[in-house]
Amino acid sequence: MTVSTAPVPVAANASGTTQTTTRRNRLWALVIYILTALYFLLPLAATFYWSLRAERGTLGFEAYRRLFEDANFLPSFSQSIVNAIIAIVISLVIIVPTAYWVTLRLPKLRPVVEFITLLPFVIPAVVLSLALIILYSRPPLLLTRTYESSRVLLVCVYAALSFPYMFRAVDNGLRAMDVRALTEAAQSLGAGWPTILFRVIFPNLRVALISGALLTFAIVIGELTIALFMAQRTLGPYMANLTRSKVYEPSAMAIVAFAITWAAMGIIQLIGRGQQGSIGGGH
Amino acid sequence: MAYLTLTNVSKQFGETYAVQDFNLDVEKGEFVSFLGPSGCGKTTTLRMVAGFETPTNGMITLDGSDITHKSPNQRNMGMIFQSYALFPNMTVAQNIGFGLRVRKMSKAAISERVQEMVSLVNLENHVGKYPYQLSGGQQQRVSLARALAIRPNVLLLDEPLSALDAKIRVSLRAQIREIQKKLGITAIFVTHDQEEALSISDRIVVMYEGNVEQVGTPFEIYNFPNTQFVANFVGSLNTAVAEVIDRENGLLSVDGVQFASAAKMDGYARGDRVRIAIRPERFSFASEVKKANVVDCQIENITFLGSVVRVHILIGNSKFTMDTFNYPSLALPKIGAADQVTCSREAVLILGHANGSAN
Amino acid sequence: MKATLQSDVQPTNLTVRGAKRPSRLPIWHWLGVLPFFIFSALFLIGPTLVLAYRSLEDPDGGLSFVNYLQLTNPTVINAYSLSIRVSLTTAILGGLIGFLVAWAVSIGGLPRPFRSLTTTFSGVASNFAGVPLAAAFIFTLGRVGVVTALFELLGVDLYGTGFSLYSYTGLVLVYLYFQIPLMVLVILPALDGLKREWREAAENLGATPVQYWLHVALPVLIPSILGTMILLFGNAFGAHATAYALTGGLFNLATLLIGQQISGDVLHNPGLGFAVAMGMVIIMGVSITIYSILQRRSERWLR
Numbered sequence: 001m002t003v004s005t006a007p008v009p010v011a012a013n014a015s016g017t018t019q020t021t022t023r024r025n026r027l028w029a030l031v032i033y034i035l036t037a038l039y040f041l042l043p044l045a046a047t048f049y050w051s052l053r054a055e056r057g058t059l060g061f062e063a064y065r066r067l068f069e070d071a072n073f074l075p076s077f078s079q080s081i082v083n084a085i086i087a088i089v090i091s092l093v094i095i096v097p098t099a100y101w102v103t104l105r106l107p108k109l110r111p112v113v114e115f116i117t118l119l120p121f122v123i124p125a126v127v128l129s130l131a132l133i134i135l136y137s138r139p140p141l142l143l144t145r146t147y148e149s150s151r152v153l154l155v156c157v158y159a160a161l162s163f164p165y166m167f168r169a170v171d172n173g174l175r176a177m178d179v180r181a182l183t184e185a186a187q188s189l190g191a192g193w194p195t196i197l198f199r200v201i202f203p204n205l206r207v208a209l210i211s212g213a214l215l216t217f218a219i220v221i222g223e224l225t226i227a228l229f230m231a232q233r234t235l236g237p238y239m240a241n242l243t244r245s246k247v248y249e250p251s252a253m254a255i256v257a258f259a260i261t262w263a264a265m266g267i268i269q270l271i272g273r274g275q276q277g278s279i280g281g282g283h
Numbered sequence: 284m285a286y287l288t289l290t291n292v293s294k295q296f297g298e299t300y301a302v303q304d305f306n307l308d309v310e311k312g313e314f315v316s317f318l319g320p321s322g323c324g325k326t327t328t329l330r331m332v333a334g335f336e337t338p339t340n341g342m343i344t345l346d347g348s349d350i351t352h353k354s355p356n357q358r359n360m361g362m363i364f365q366s367y368a369l370f371p372n373m374t375v376a377q378n379i380g381f382g383l384r385v386r387k388m389s390k391a392a393i394s395e396r397v398q399e400m401v402s403l404v405n406l407e408n409h410v411g412k413y414p415y416q417l418s419g420g421q422q423q424r425v426s427l428a429r430a431l432a433i434r435p436n437v438l439l440l441d442e443p444l445s446a447l448d449a450k451i452r453v454s455l456r457a458q459i460r461e462i463q464k465k466l467g468i469t470a471i472f473v474t475h476d477q478e479e480a481l482s483i484s485d486r487i488v489v490m491y492e493g494n495v496e497q498v499g500t501p502f503e504i505y506n507f508p509n510t511q512f513v514a515n516f517v518g519s520l521n522t523a524v525a526e527v528i529d530r531e532n533g534l535l536s537v538d539g540v541q542f543a544s545a546a547k548m549d550g551y552a553r554g555d556r557v558r559i560a561i562r563p564e565r566f567s568f569a570s571e572v573k574k575a576n577v578v579d580c581q582i583e584n585i586t587f588l589g590s591v592v593r594v595h596i597l598i599g600n601s602k603f604t605m606d607t608f609n610y611p612s613l614a615l616p617k618i619g620a621a622d623q624v625t626c627s628r629e630a631v632l633i634l635g636h637a638n639g640s641a642n
Numbered sequence: 643m644k645a646t647l648q649s650d651v652q653p654t655n656l657t658v659r660g661a662k663r664p665s666r667l668p669i670w671h672w673l674g675v676l677p678f679f680i681f682s683a684l685f686l687i688g689p690t691l692v693l694a695y696r697s698l699e700d701p702d703g704g705l706s707f708v709n710y711l712q713l714t715n716p717t718v719i720n721a722y723s724l725s726i727r728v729s730l731t732t733a734i735l736g737g738l739i740g741f742l743v744a745w746a747v748s749i750g751g752l753p754r755p756f757r758s759l760t761t762t763f764s765g766v767a768s769n770f771a772g773v774p775l776a777a778a779f780i781f782t783l784g785r786v787g788v789v790t791a792l793f794e795l796l797g798v799d800l801y802g803t804g805f806s807l808y809s810y811t812g813l814v815l816v817y818l819y820f821q822i823p824l825m826v827l828v829i830l831p832a833l834d835g836l837k838r839e840w841r842e843a844a845e846n847l848g849a850t851p852v853q854y855w856l857h858v859a860l861p862v863l864i865p866s867i868l869g870t871m872i873l874l875f876g877n878a879f880g881a882h883a884t885a886y887a888l889t890g891g892l893f894n895l896a897t898l899l900i901g902q903q904i905s906g907d908v909l910h911n912p913g914l915g916f917a918v919a920m921g922m923v924i925i926m927g928v929s930i931t932i933y934s935i936l937q938r939r940s941e942r943w944l945r
Contacts, residue, residue: 021354021851022751025749025750025751026750026751026752028746028750029745029746029747029750029751029752030746030752032742032743032745032746032750033743033746033747033752033756036739036742036743036822039818040763040767040819042782042789043775043778043779043781043782043819044778045788046778046781046782046787046788046789047777047778047781047782049788050781050788090681093677094677094678094681095678097674097675097677098674098675098677098678100674101671101674101675102675105671105674106671106672106675109675113675113678116678116679116682116686116687118930118934119682119686119687119690120686121876121880121926121930122923122926122927122930123686123690123923123926124879124880124881124882124897124922124923124926125880125882125883126880126882126897126900126901126904126919127690127693127880127900127919127920127922127923128686128689128690129901129904130693130900130903130904130915130916130919131689131690131692131693131919132685132689133904134689134692134693134696134916135688135689135692135693136689153685156681156684156685157685159681159685160681160682160684160685160686163678163681163682218769219769222769222772222773222774223772223883224772224773224882224883224886224887225882225883225886225901228886228901229901229904229905236772236773236883239773239774239777239887240773240886240887243773243776243777243780243887244890250777250780250781251777251778251781253774253777254773254774254775254777254778254781257770257773257774258766258770258774258778261766261769261770262762262766264769265762265765265766265769266762268765269758269761269762269765333842333846334845335842335845354845355842355845355846356845356846356847356848356849356850357848359848360846361846361847362842362843362846364839364842364843366837366839368837368839368840368842368843369843370840370843370844370857370858370862371862371942371943371944372858372861372862372943373858381844381847381849381857382847382848382849384857385847385848385849385853386848415942415943426843429843429847430846430847433847433848
């Protein structure tokens, strides 16, 4: 078989040097970025500007002062924070052992667990609210009669809704620390389970746990839908009320909410350097 | 006029020079390897030939025309990557035919050329498969076929065998060389593995820290290294510090032990301290054969490597290794015993003045 | 000197896993995961199953699809259709813009800080949704919003042209605020998966950048892009809080309809309400499934 080696001419529409292409790309990238940034910054800027105009004729933080002095603000805010903390604790206590066991002892259960962690995306908050009311407004599972029992239900639901994020965070953390090798090394050195959990697993999971906790916090703190239908006086319904009743305070509240979310996400980004940004829910 | 020339090519990244004053003439159909450790600039030079990097200085010409600033997609060169770089969404046949599709060849012509290439690399049974269904060696062969399909002017190979298993590496490099010879394509092969470079190249360019250390045939590079780096990097080497005793007769002293060398001593004066080098395989046991140099030594250790037996000896106060072929009736000395080894005058190389730095 | 192979460490009370031992799962292993399943059953699966069951109840107490047949109710149809329209639009628009932004901060060549800033902000923006987001947009484009006022200064009566924040257009505008970041976050890893060598190999073989994108990059990315757009669809479809805060719950969106149904049986038919809710779950389930399948496919190529 003879194989000729005469070169084949290239198409005539080949572009210029690689350097100009990269420069052109970078220009387009900048244009796209700036246009999108405008879209995202405009509402924030407008809101901030609005929040400074509570006092007639001058720019000041009057709206913020009124917000923080509002009789209902602090109670709802603290309720939300307490709810968030309890939900985080429940979630951590349930998810960490689950992720650990599924990784180490029960790998066959992984698909089932991962499916369950998909459920909060399949069941919208409003549908879940309806379902909860159906299930829990009648004996023997009567939980919606009193404010406190509804609150318990709400917190438990929040914990369940945080499972996807918590599980993903812990799972990534376990994978990053090669949990199997560490556990076996600890076992061969004679460590018992409590030692392994508290001296080996948890310390190495710190970053993952904090990320998961902060994400859960961000979701719970401003959650509206379920809190609304459970007649809870948390930050979400409070903010919704504010939007309908006051003029300037809602803008201050929006900026405060933004700042809190930014703080939470910023901390996650800082401690989890290089890991993917976190997607929230509750919208 | 050489087919591919690089003249005074350098590449600067910020303050550092990745490649400095690179000069090379490559003849048509020649197989040239760039050999050196990581960071020596060999890949950067290759990428400049390909067009993915632009030289800071210097000129690259192909068949007489200046291609220094031509974009990569106009140079008609085929490149093989270490990571194969096969398009994951295309079958073997589609990958190979990609360059031809870009050149708007007819379907029939593409199909024919693809068939030709597939037979060339012996992958007839895999034409419909996707890259993830192939082994590393198979993927690299597809990559080779894909590059050759466009009938490139030059074939560029960037450490193509580094990601493969040892056995495949050996067989594939032979295949690459065979195909290259058959097609008469000019090829540049980048590697850090000196055995690879020595076994398949027409010429080797040894590089270190952005500079060309030596250009020559494998035989020249191995047997007549110009610099200490080349001597050390290519093949294994014993080095020791010696004092010049007698310039005319080529006599040196290593810790009091006398060696006679056939190397030119013009640049050295009596009493100068120089660095000498002797390849391990140039030593033999004096009990078996006697050459020009017969020296006393002490056996420190013996390592059995299969076909080769490596004897670690002490001559004076300097450590040497001696490689000797293994055969069943080989009588090895005892560890700790005194013995005698021998080597020829030509085996004793002089690398230059001995400075403070150890190597 | 005989080497001893026995370790001095006391054996633990754990089962040593060796290759020769048959795998047995003691009951107490399951205890580790039991709380998880109980919790999920109580607060996720259980309620949903009960909802599903109730949606299949007909007036006589038996099981049938009678409620589902009534989904042709005009209110329901309108609500679904508006939800689908909004979700589709924001999925496609959000997907395209999100893709472009992700491209800009990765392959497009913008400096490193742009990327981490974008990732952090995307996390913030997608969590900002709900009341704060709606409020922010009201202050921007509401009837007395800052931008509306700016338009007035320029002599344009924004609301006079028929635009309203409390309409399909307004909703799309607001939803994009969390759709675009979601797309950016999910598609960035996929873009990172595009090996530089593919572009170089294509260039080397004679392809222009356009040809490379057409024949290699886009085909490889399509499963990811499509899958994420479907994720975006589901995301918008199930969104409640933002729409509620924006419109007071009075808009005819599927989620808002269910909300109204909870507050006060607006459909005058509880069973229908359950069917509407389950209809949502089915749509979401389908979209998540398609997304998962496409994700797996793209992982195979972009690993």
